[in-house]
Amino acid sequence: MVDDLGFSDIGCYGSEIETPHLDQLAGGGLRFSQFYNTAKCHSSRVCLLTGQYCIAAGDVALTHAVTSAEVLRGGGYFTAMSGKWHLKGQPTEFGFDRYFGHLSGACNYFKGDKSFRLNGQPWTVPDDGFYTTVADVNFGLQFLNQARQSGQPWHLYVAFNAPHAPLQALPSDYAKYEGRYDAGWDVMRQKRLSRQQQLGLLPKSTTASERPDHVPAWDSLTENRKRFERKRMTALAGMIDRVDQEIGRLVDDLQRNGELDNTLIWFVSDNGACPYDRRSNNLDSLPTDGTVSWSDSTGWAWARNSPFRYYKQNQFEGGACTPAIVHWPAGISVAAGSILRQPAHLIDVMPTLAAVTGSTVPTTFADRDLRPVSGISLQPLFNGEVLQREQPIHFLFAADRGLRDGDWKAVSFRSGPWELYNIANDRTERQNLAADHPERTAAMVDTWTTMADQVLHAAPGSYAAVDSDVGTHRHPEWTDFSKDPVDGVNGNGNVKKSKAAARGRANAIRARKNTRLIIQGDQLNLTFSGDDPGLAFDRLPTTLPPGPYQLSFELNSDAVGNGEMYFTTSLQASLPQGNRIPFAVKSNQQWNSYAVDLTTDKPLAKLRLDVSDGPGRATIRRLQLCDANGKPLIRWPDATTK
Secondary structure, eight states: OBSSOOTTOSGGGTOSSOOHHHHHHHHTSEEESSEEOOSSHHHHHHHHHHSSOTTTTTGGGOTTOOOHHHHHHHTTOEEEEEEOOOSSSOGGGTTOSEEEEESSSOOBTTTBOTTEEETTEEOOOOSSSOOHHHHHHHHHHHHHHHHHHHTSOEEEEEEOOTTSSSBOOOHHHHHHTTTTTTTOHHHHHHHHHHHHHHHTSSOTTOOOOOOOTTSOOGGGSOHHHHHHHHHHHHHHHHHHHHHHHHHHHHHHHHHHTTOSTTOOEEEEBSSSOOOBOOBOOOTTSOSSSTTOOBOOOHHHHHHHTTTSOOOTTOOSHHHHBOOEEEEOTTTOOSOTTEEEOSOEEGGGHHHHHHHHHTOOOOSOBTTBOOOOOOOOOOHHHHTTOOOOOSSOEEEEETTEEEEEETTEEEEESTTOOOEEEETTTOTTOOSOOTTTOHHHHHHHHHHHHHHHHHTSOOOGGGGSOOOSOOOOOOOTTBOOTTSOOOTTBBTTSOBOOOHHHHHTSTTOOEEOTTEEEEEETTEEEEEEOSSSOOEEEOOOOTTOOOSOEEEEEEEEEOOOSOEEEEEESOTTOOTTSSEEEEEOOOOSSSOEEEEEEEOOSSOOOEEEEESOSSSEEEEEEEEEEEETTSOEEEEETTTEEO
């Protein structure tokens, strides 16, 4: 699995980037033209490993699922992993006999971070000669040798961090692509579409989606902006080229050991190209060592997802559809080089692995309350058969939603109005047919909502009604091309505030460690992925009257454990050093009312609210701070001060 790879980023999917080893695997195997993911890093990893949608599996804690490593180890396989984990715990706690890599979601390619582990133990990144993409395969090859010595069949999962930001390439890989992107993203995108049509990946009648308003024409950019953008794409190309080189080392090893023909190889990506332009430093340098760190570009993300719309985290094709290659000469009977056009999803990988190895997916497992697998085996496709899928393919991450049912796809951009597309006739989602087919749209939305509730077991706030206002499809972290890039300034043009400054905003709500917060209307939707989750209110208005107070709210939760409230009347104090108030929580997925008394005769300075002490989901509404007489002083999430 690669990270943040666009649909057109490798040669056999239309790219100018040189990926001969992946192209060879596709030529000797299969390519999918409609292979889906969750449009987001960690949730796609959960789907790949478990065969379940991320929320159903228990999110990063995997409390309701088993992994492919646990399934195949039960079938007698030696199991190993190298690379990015990005979930709770460690791979060695979820069925992998061997593991090397980083537990974090991203790290410096040359310097790594403190989350590296080797077989469950901390591993120190060397000061020199280190690059994550190379190291992942170095250890993967070591694990293969150990597997061969054991005499067992083996299962190896390599999770590259590339080409996820920070954009950092090895010097030779960067130099290889210098000058190739001088023409800019408009030219590159058109060439990639032409190549996709020549390859037969897309019909010759395919019309690419238009360049969106938030991405300007290349020729309109300033020279300073062009210079930096060329360098960013050069770095990305070098990083993707390096992935291909390292995959080549793995394939050569299989060939030397006589294992290539009977090894089932999957190549997939966790989501489409990333548009989030965060802080970049040393803009005038080259990103060929660990001192230079650049973020992604919305313009290049648009080009890299050619010919589709939008990006990572959006459930349009640009975010949720990426390359997928399968190579297995001994087990695939359809013609080598075939392009499979039936929709498939990462949830289908684990069931396929179980089917082809004769392993059993358990229905019970120690310390986990397992839920049914939603994916299906794709082995029939290898034999030229048609898939029979009982359920549509469901998409939900944060506020972005989607449903693929046959030729039709319903999609919502950041909880905006539902849109409807006929993918068979309009692969690039250019013609919204929701107004023309209101009954079909309503039926698909009903199906999506039912699945979110009954299959994913999502918190109610996650499937609340979408907004009625169409608005403009924008995201605050997309590149602001009206300004030249500035060292140390976020690409959206905003100076990155320090944590202290961010915490200084009166009434601000901050998601604490292991918590993801999404605000929809008057609801706070929380996902807890580990220990010590919750919300922090780091600076309350100085105009608050003296206490006592009462904090009241309604809570709908499936998260484990009880709640705690912390407060302090001192701005200098850091919670949880203040007063602690425990309270019982009902985790029955129904709305329950709570009122917590805060006993003090001084003005309140800071609050912390924990409604769980472990993984799960919860939605809070009608959250307010009242005085002793029940008069509301602050209401959240709009933080209106009375």
